[in-house]
Amino acid sequence: MWNDYVQALIAALALSGLAYGAARAVVHFGERSIEQRHGLVGIRGMMTRRARMEQAFEARHAARAKEVKAFDAELREVVRRRQRLDRQWTDATNAGEQLIRQIGEEVEGAPCWVAHVINRYVGTGNVPRSPILIDRSWSQPQIIEVWVRSMQDARAEVERRYPPSFGFHVQRLNEHGSGDGPAAKAG
Template identity: 25%
Template structure:
């Protein structure tokens, strides 16, 4: 009788311990599995973030290359413009130093218009040249009388057209005015003999 009770107790204890052990093992396995799942999820998220960062880096690289191309194009345009400006300034200096006259022409060279010549200077430019300075807007050739040919029907109309293009408010003033023969105006102005206008 006593041995039967002890056997039952031993069996019950064994079952209890076995059940507890199985529960511990199952819990441990579940914990390990959950950690594995979390680790896997973290790796997947990290991969997604890395892929996103790679796309961002690629986009930034493309923008940098585009900016480089734009900057290179702008530099080329700037260099070309500066070269053209230097060439134009050189041409103006050559014309200023040339023994031939540089003639500015206004109006339409069509009948019934006739050519009129005005010798013009700019007092503001003249003052600055005397001080050894350059005018901000006009070249130094205006410091002395230069010819301006105006095509108009009469002297009054020619003078009005001239003053519209070269206003007195900017310092331009006429030192001499005359009517020109048409054949002289269309050839070399340096061969013309100046005569006082009426």
């Protein structure tokens, strides 16, 4: 009886070995047919190449994302510079339209005084009843060039032309070149 069991066990082991060999042969011949069909060295080689390609694509994607971020920051800086230049352009255009009033005659060698005058009533709604209509621009300092001999004469001429009783006030009075007033033409 033990003999029969041992022979059955040996037969089972032999059959399982033959089945393993047959399965291994089927897998080997299947791999070879796939390699012949696709021209590949092996499935493992193909998977290795695909993994390498995937890693290369991920590295390239990360590098491109970094480049896009740098270009985006550069673009934002260019837009900021453009906006700043647009503001400077608008300011320069508006500065060219600024009216400079003049009292006296421009004479070469004579001193020029630059006065900044505003009207206190403009924009407050407290304009007294008078026959004079005052422009809204007088709420901001207006530049007046005064061509006289002294500062006292300049102040007197400005106050004569723009009387304090109508709300005009001299904020600043400088000799041309000592303040931030405009350059006057000589001649």
